[in-house]
Amino acid sequence: MTQIAAERYTGASVKRSEDPRILTGGGRYVADVKLPGMLHAAFVRSPLAHARVLAVDVSAARALPGVVAVLTGAELEAMTVPGPDPLLALMGGGGPTPEYTLLATDKVRFAGDPVAIVVAESRYLAEDGCELVEVDYADLPPVVSAGLALDAGSPPVFANLGDNIVGPHKRSEFGDVAGTFAAADRVAEFHIDVHRHQNVPMEGRGCIVSHDADSGIVTVHAATQSVHITRMGVAMRLGIEQDKVRVLAGDIGGSFGLKIGVSREELAVAAASRAVGRPVKWVEDRSENLSASGHAREESFDVRAAVSKDGDLLGLDVKMVIDTGAYPVMGTMVPAIIEMMLPGPYKLAALGFESTAVTTNKASYVAYRGPWASETFVRERVLDLLAKDLGLDPLEIRLRNVAPRTDPPFTMITGRPLVGVTTKESLERVAHAVDIPAFRRRQAEERARGRYLGIGLATFIEGAPGPRSPEGPSGPMGLEFMRLRLAEDGVVTLFTGQMPHGQSHQTTLAQIAADEFGVPFEQVRVVVGDSDVVPFGLTGGSRSATMTGGVTLHGARQLKAKVLEFASHLMEASARDLEIVDGEVLVRGDPDSAMTVAEVARQAASGQFGSDVDPDLAVEASYDGGEGGWSGGSHCAIVEVDVETGMVKVERYVAAEDCGALINPAVVEGQIRGGIAQGIGAVLLERSAYDQDGNYQSATFMDYLLPTACDIPRIEIEHLETVPLDADVNFRGVGEGGMIVAPPTVVNAIEDALTPFGVRIYEQHLPPARILELIAASTPA
Amino acid sequence: MVDITVRVNGATHAGSVEPRMTLSDFLRDDLDLTGTHVGCEHGACGACTVIVDGRAVRSCLMLAVQAAGSEVTTIEGLAPEGTLGPLQQAMRDSHSFQCGFCTPGFVMQASAFLSAHPDAGEQEIREALSGNICRCTGYQSIIDGVLLAARRGREA
Numbered sequence: 040m041t042q043i044a045a046e047r048y049t050g051a052s053v054k055r056s057e058d059p060r061i062l063t064g065g066g067r068y069v070a071d072v073k074l075p076g077m078l079h080a081a082f083v084r085s086p087l088a089h090a091r092v093l094a095v096d097v098s099a100a101r102a103l104p105g106v107v108a109v110l111t112g113a114e115l116e117a118m119t120v121p122g123p124d125p126l127l128a129l130m131g132g133g134g135p136t137p138e139y140t141l142l143a144t145d146k147v148r149f150a151g152d153p154v155a156i157v158v159a160e161s162r163y164l165a166e167d168g169c170e171l172v173e174v175d176y177a178d179l180p181p182v183v184s185a186g187l188a189l190d191a192g193s194p195p196v197f198a199n200l201g202d203n204i205v206g207p208h209k210r211s212e213f214g215d216v217a218g219t220f221a222a223a224d225r226v227a228e229f230h231i232d233v234h235r236h237q238n239v240p241m242e243g244r245g246c247i248v249s250h251d252a253d254s255g256i257v258t259v260h261a262a263t264q265s266v267h268i269t270r271m272g273v274a275m276r277l278g279i280e281q282d283k284v285r286v287l288a289g290d291i292g293g294s295f296g297l298k299i300g301v302s303r304e305e306l307a308v309a310a311a312s313r314a315v316g317r318p319v320k321w322v323e324d325r326s327e328n329l330s331a332s333g334h335a336r337e338e339s340f341d342v343r344a345a346v347s348k349d350g351d352l353l354g355l356d357v358k359m360v361i362d363t364g365a366y367p368v369m370g371t372m373v374p375a376i377i378e379m380m381l382p383g384p385y386k387l388a389a390l391g392f393e394s395t396a397v398t399t400n401k402a403s404y405v406a407y408r409g410p411w412a413s414e415t416f417v418r419e420r421v422l423d424l425l426a427k428d429l430g431l432d433p434l435e436i437r438l439r440n441v442a443p444r445t446d447p448p449f450t451m452i453t454g455r456p457l458v459g460v461t462t463k464e465s466l467e468r469v470a471h472a473v474d475i476p477a478f479r480r481r482q483a484e485e486r487a488r489g490r491y492l493g494i495g496l497a498t499f500i501e502g503a504p505g506p507r508s509p510e511g512p513s514g515p516m517g518l519e520f521m522r523l524r525l526a527e528d529g530v531v532t533l534f535t536g537q538m539p540h541g542q543s544h545q546t547t548l549a550q551i552a553a554d555e556f557g558v559p560f561e562q563v564r565v566v567v568g569d570s571d572v573v574p575f576g577l578t579g580g581s582r583s584a585t586m587t588g589g590v591t592l593h594g595a596r597q598l599k600a601k602v603l604e605f606a607s608h609l610m611e612a613s614a615r616d617l618e619i620v621d622g623e624v625l626v627r628g629d630p631d632s633a634m635t636v637a638e639v640a641r642q643a644a645s646g647q648f649g650s651d652v653d654p655d656l657a658v659e660a661s662y663d664g665g666e667g668g669w670s671g672g673s674h675c676a677i678v679e680v681d682v683e684t685g686m687v688k689v690e691r692y693v694a695a696e697d698c699g700a701l702i703n704p705a706v707v708e709g710q711i712r713g714g715i716a717q718g719i720g721a722v723l724l725e726r727s728a729y730d731q732d733g734n735y736q737s738a739t740f741m742d743y744l745l746p747t748a749c750d751i752p753r754i755e756i757e758h759l760e761t762v763p764l765d766a767d768v769n770f771r772g773v774g775e776g777g778m779i780v781a782p783p784t785v786v787n788a789i790e791d792a793l794t795p796f797g798v799r800i801y802e803q804h805l806p807p808a809r810i811l812e813l814i815a816a817s818t819p820a
Numbered sequence: 821m822v823d824i825t826v827r828v829n830g831a832t833h834a835g836s837v838e839p840r841m842t843l844s845d846f847l848r849d850d851l852d853l854t855g856t857h858v859g860c861e862h863g864a865c866g867a868c869t870v871i872v873d874g875r876a877v878r879s880c881l882m883l884a885v886q887a888a889g890s891e892v893t894t895i896e897g898l899a900p901e902g903t904l905g906p907l908q909q910a911m912r913d914s915h916s917f918q919c920g921f922c923t924p925g926f927v928m929q930a931s932a933f934l935s936a937h938p939d940a941g942e943q944e945i946r947e948a949l950s951g952n953i954c955r956c957t958g959y960q961s962i963i964d965g966v967l968l969a970a971r972r973g974r975e976a
Contacts, residue, residue, distance in 0.1 A: 052915065054912055054913065054915070055912070055915065057920065058911075058912040058917070059904065059912070060920075061917060061920030061923050062895075062904060062908040062911060062912060062917070062920075062923060062927060063855070063895060063896065063898070063899065063901075063904065063908065064853070064854070064855015064856070064894065064895035064896045064924055065855065066855075066920045066921075066923075067854075068854075068857070068921065070848075070854070070857075070858070071848075071854035073852075163838070163840065163841070239955055240919070240921070240955055241857075241859045241865065241867060241919070241921040241922045241953065241954070241955050241956075242857070242859070242919070242921040290919070290920055290921075291919065292857070292919050292920065292921025293918075293919040293921060293955050293956055295955070324861050325859070325860040325861055325862065325865075540919055541918035541919030541920075541956045542918070543918070705915035705961075706915070709915060709918055709956070709957055709958075709961060712957060712958035712960055712961070713918065713955075713956045713957050713958050715958055716957070716958035716959065717955070739860075739862055739864070740860050740862065740864035740865060740953070741862075741864060745953050745955065747949075747950040747951070747952075747953065747959075748945075748946040748947075748949045748950050748952075748959040748962070748963060749946050749947060749950045751958050751959050751960070753960055754958060754960060
C-alpha cells in the first residue's frame with residue numbers, strides 16, 4: 040500500500056509503520072516475552088533511607104514451595120565483578136568513585152535499595168518469598184538533602200569516600216567576570232531551585248536473562264535505549280567477554296533517558312540467571328519504578344547577574360549544587376553541560392560557573408529528557424526577573440540580548456559557535472502568533488474582573504547534535520554506523536544501533552532510505568534490537584535525526600552506487616547511465632530496460648560472475664554529523680491562575696521550533712508536544728518527594744501526579760527551517776526541547792499572572808498549595 | 821485453585837486460577853493475550869483497560885475469578901486479525917501514539933466510550949480519557965484520533 044503520492048517521502052507525515060502492530064496488541068515489549076523454563080524475580084528492598092545491614096535471614100523464603108533461589112547481596116557479590124555503574128564507566132564521571140555492590144551488603148543507601156533477589160516459579164511466588172526474607176537493620180542518620188551532604192560532618196553514604204562529595208567543587212570563568220560585574224549598572228542576586236522529578240515511562244524497567252551453559256552465552260531480552268550499552272554492562276559485571284552476551288530488544292514502552300544504561304537490578308537478574316541455570320524475568324512494578332528506578336534534576340543555583348540599566352545582560356556568575364542521590368550514574372556529568380549551555384542564544388560576555396555534586400540517601404540521579412535543562416530554566420527565569428525590575432517587557436529583554444546572526448557566527452562565551460540559530464525569528468514568530476498587545480488588553484480587563492491571566496515566554500537552543508566540533512565526534516556520542524543490504528526480495532534493509540522507544544525510527548529512516556535509494560517506502564525494512572546484528576549505537580541525546588538520518592542518507596547513496604555498478608554488468612550499460620526509480624533499475628530514458636531491484640539482487644545472489652564484479656549488495660556506512668547545527672525555538676504560554684484555589688490552567692500554548700529540515704512533520708510535532716506535556720507536568724504536578732527521614736512519598740500514581748488529557752491544552756506549533764548548513768543532511772533532533780523550555784515558559788506565565796500580588800518565583804514546582812503560599816507571602820505591587 | 825470459564829474475544833476459555841490472580845495476568849500469562857499492558861497495577865494509568873460485558877474495566881483491579889462467565893474483549897479482539905478497526909485506523913491516520921505502551925488501554929477506553937457516545941465532542945472525549953495516562957504524546961494526537969473516528973462514524 041503506497042500511501043502518499045508525493046515525490047518524496049522525506050518531509051511528509053508518512054503514516055507510521057509501527058502503528059499496525061501497536062494498535063492491535065501486536066507490539067512485543069519485554070514483559071511479553073516468555074521463554075521455556077522461565078522463572079520470575081522480585082527484590083527485597085530497604086524500607087529505610089540509610090542503615091547498616093546486620094543480618095539477612097532468607098531461610099523461610101528458601102523453604103517456600105515455588106521459590107527456586109534467594110540470593111543476598113553478599114552471595115551476589117561473590118558471583119560478579121565489582122565496579123562503578125557501567126554507564127558512568129563508559130562516559131566518565133571524573134569524580135571520586137564510590138564502591139558498592141549490585142545488592143546492598145554492609146548497608147542500604149536509600150528507601151528502595153535492593154537487598155536480596157528472590158527467584159520463583161511465578162512473580163506471585165517471588166513476592167511471597169520477599170515477604171519472608173527478614174533483614175535486621177541498624178539505623179544511620181540519613182543524608183536527605185544537598186545541604187546536609189555538603190556538611191563535612193554528615194555521615195558518608197559511601198565509606199570509601201570519607202565525605203559526600205562525588206563531583207568536587209570546580210570553578211571556571213569565561214570572559215572578564217570580575218571586570219564585568221564591577222562595571223555593571225546593577226548586580227542582581229537570586230537563589231533558584233529545581234525540584235526532583237522523574238521520567239515515568241509507561242513501561243518500567245525490565246529484562247529476561249538466560250544463560251546457555253554449553254556455549255557460555257548469556258542472552259538478555261532488554262528494555263533499553265542501546266542493546267550495546269546493555270551488553271557492555273552485563274559483560275563487565277558478569278566478567279565475561281562482550282561477544283558472550285547477546286542483547287535483544289523489541290518494542291520499548293518509553294524511557295526519556297531512564298533506560299540508557301543497565302541498572303543494578305538488571306545486572307543482578309543476569310547474575311541470578313547464571314546461578315540458577317534457567318531464564319529469569321524481572322519486570323518492575325510501578326512502585327519500584329517510582330521509588331527506585333531513579334530521579335532527575337534536584338539542583339540549586341545561586342545566581343548573580345550583571346546587567347545594564349537598559350537591560351543588557353552582561354554577565355552571569357552561577358554556583359550550582361546537584362544532588363545525585365545514591366549510586367551515582369550520570370549526575371556528576373551534568374554540571375559541565377549546564378556550564379557550556381548557560382549562555383544560550385544570548386550575547387552574554389562573561390560567565391563564572393562553579394559546581395559541586397553530592398551523594399545523598401535518595402534514589403540515583405538518572406538522565407531525564409534534557410538532563411541539562413536547568414540552564415534554560417535559570418537563564419529564562421532570570422531574564423524575566425530582571426525585566427520586571429527594569430520595567431522591560433519579556434520579549435523586549437530577550438530581543439535585546441539575543442546574539443545576532445552573523446557570518447562568521449557569533450560564538451557563545453563558553454566556546455561553541457551559534458551557527459544557524461534562529462532565536463530572534465522564533466521569538467518574533469510566537470509573539471506574533473499570540474498577539475501580545477491584544478493579550479495585555481485582555482489581561483487588564485480580566486484582572487479588573489478578578490481573573491488572573493499571565494503570559495510567559497522562553498527560548499532555548501539544543502545541541503542536537505550541535506555545531507561541528509573541531510576535534511570531531513568521539514566516544515559513545517561519536518560516529519553513527521549503519522549496515523545496508525539489498526535483499527533478494529528487493530527490500531532495502533537498514534541495520535541500525537538506534538533503539539527506538541517511541542521515536543518512530545522504523546518510519547523515519549525508511550522515508551529517507553526510500554527517497555535516496557529509489558524504492559517505495561514499504562520496500563525498506565529497519566532492523567533494530569539485536570546486538571549480534573546491529574552496529575553500535577544508542578537512542579538518546581536527540582542525536583538520531585542528524586546522525587542516523589545522515590548515515591541512512593549516505594548509506595543508501597553508497598548502496599545505490601554499488602547496486603548500479605553491479606547492474607551495469609547485467610544491463611551492459613555504464614553505471615553512470617543507470618538510475619533507480621520506484622524500485623526499478625533502468626537506463627535513463629529507456630523504460631523498456633527496466634529491471635526490478637529484486638531481480639538485480641537475485642542475479643547477484645546467483646554468484647555467476649568474474650572476479651572483477653562485486654555481487655555483495657551490502658555496504659557499511661558511517662557518518663560524522665556533517666555540519667551539525669542547533670535545534671531551538673521559543674515557546675509562549677497563556678495561563679490562568681485561580682488565586683482562591685491555586686489551580687493553574689494552561690489556556691494556550693504556542694511553540695515556534697527550528698529543527699532544520701523535517702523528516703516527518705507529524706513525528707516532529709509529537710516529540711514537541713510530548714516534551715511540553717512533561718514540562719507542564721513538572722511545574723504543575725510532578726514531584727519525587729522525600730520526607731525528612733528519607734522516606735519516599737511519591738511511590739504511587741496517587742502521589743506522583745502525571746498530566747492527563749484534561750491538563751494539557753492543544754499545542755500550536757510553527758516550524759522554522761534554518762538556512763541549510765549541509766549539502767544533504769539538515770535534519771536536527773527535536774527530542775528534548777519541549778521538556779527543556781516548557782518549565783520556564785509556564786513559570787514565567789504564572790509569575791506574570793500574579794504580578795498584581797508582587798509575587799516573584801525562584802523555583803520550578805508550583806502545585807496549588809505552593810501558589811497559595813506565594814500569594815500569601817507576597818507584598819502586593 | 822478455582823476453575824473458571826471466560827469468553828474472550830468470542831472464544832471460550834476454561835482455566836484454573838489462583839483466587840488472587842488478576843484478570844490482566846490471566847489474559848497475559850494464561851491466554852497469551854499480551855496486547856493488554858500492565859502500567860501501574862493500581863488502577864491509575866488505564867493501560868490494562870479491557871471491555872467486560874460491554875464496560876471498560878481496569879483488568880489489573882479485577883480478579884480473574886470475577887470475570888468467570890463474562891464476555892471479555894481485549895485489543896486483540898477489536899478487529900479481525902491483520903486489519904484495523906475504524907477507531908484504530910483513525911488513530912493511525914492521526915499519528916496518535918508513540919511508544920505504544922498505553923495504546924491498548926486508550927483504544928479500549930475510547931472504543932467503549934464512542935459506542936455509548938458517538939456524538940461526543942472534544943471536551944467530553946478528554947474527560948472520558950482522563951483516566952488513561954500517556955507519557956509520550958501530550959494527548960492531542962490521541963484526542964484527534966478519537967474525534968476523527970467519531971466524525972467518520974457519523975458520516976458513514
